[in-house]
Ligand SMILES: Nc1nc2c(ncn2[C@@H]2O[C@H](COP(=O)(O)OP(=O)(O)O)[C@@H](O)[C@H]2O)c(=O)[nH]1
């Protein structure tokens with residue numbers, strides 16, 4: 215990691231606190247409306263489940279103008295939590311909010327967590343729990359579920375397991391889950407869930423890593439944490455948190471930049487750590503902690519027509535980049551699908567009266583998916599696209615950031631197809647689709663490995 219840039223204010227906090235056993239870290243940016251609840255839940259979890267430990271709660275904020283940091287400090291004080299839980303902990307909770315420094319001029323969730331890692335290491339904590347500040351479904355028990363495996367079970371990294379609506383977590387479902395599983399062999403269902411438990415040892419390992427990038431300072435941080443734990447051989451488990459309810463995002467409208475940061479990071483990590491994945495065949499389950507839960511997460515609307523539209527218009531702008539990044543047959547198959555997506559999206563818009571004069575039409579996801587029925591982006595084609603990107607990243611003819619930007623419209627096409635195909639499926643059947651795709655990634659892994667080794671040989675010949 216680049217040299218530490220902790221501000222004097224953060225150094226003062228570290229000196230004041232001295233040390234701690236367990237830390238909850240919460241990154242935030244404009245979360246005044248939701249962070250108070252997260253702080254109270256985390257606080258209650260520390261008091262209820264870890265009354266004999268020395269706890270600290272740290273909010274790492276971007277300097278939000280909406281009063282996020284004030285909410286952290288002013289939300290109900292420790293007395294409140296102790297009185298409703300009838301617990302008198304050995305150590306009073308310290309609640310800290312700080313404005314994290316940018317890293318090489320870049321701020322974001324990763325830069326926020328980096329300051330949290332540095333504080334956790336300086337205070338010598340045994341367990342660090344990080345949770346998002348837009349959570350609605352967090353309960354005090356989450357703190358035990360995320361820290362318990364570390365303090366009781368000797369694990370170093372705890373990934374979340376949640377019930378998510380079938381259209382939520384599309385970057386996870388299409389890329390980070392199947393690719394992490396096929397590369398490293400661990401079936402971690404939510405590698406970028408955002409709510410993690412990390413041991414003190416792993417925090418120190420994080421701080422020793424080279425190759426921090428601007429994407430890691432942003433939303434690349436989650437996959438970086440998970441992959442760094444796996445590549446470093448740390449003991450990893452999952453924990454059952456129930457449902458993830460947070461500020462919703464529509465893939466076509468909100469997820470482009472996040473996709474680029476996450477996928478750029480997973481590709482660079484694959485290129486940096488071939489020894490951690492080249493020899494891995496198949497995959498295995500990762501132990502899960504916590505009692506099973508049966509919860510239906512709230513549904514989420516997705517503009518499926520827009521996804522296919524973006525796929526099509528992306529193909530017009532990026533055909534050249536696709537042909538350079540993908541194997542010829544794969545590129546042609548993707549271009550054919552994109553050519554089909556455009557007219558299908560137009561026909562669906564017309565049918566549902568979208569964009570018509572004097573009509574304000576807001577069709578549901580189901581209506582849109584129904585109007586697009588028949589569109590199908592095959593699993594194996596998607597797996598080949600992703601694997602070709604790993605190879606192209608390694609070649610470096612196009613920068614990874616450009617490759618990933620070119621991939622975004624294809625991802626939209628893939629997600630559009632999943633929405634169409636899952637429109638009538640219940641949660642279990644939609645999950646089976648995700649599993650099927652993950653198996654396809656594993657099945658095609660030899661294709662990736664062969665291409666990687668051929669490239670090795672070519673690079674050696676050229677050297
Ligand atoms: N400090 C900081 N936190 C951020 C920034 N962007 C996002 N976050 C936090 O990262 C967490 C996850 O962000 P969110 O937008 O909910 O992403 P998602 O749930 O993964 O789609 C939340 O706690 C955000 O407040 C940022 O620029 N700075």
Ligand SMILES: [Mg+2]
Pocket residue numbers: 346348460461
């Ligand atoms: Mg969120």
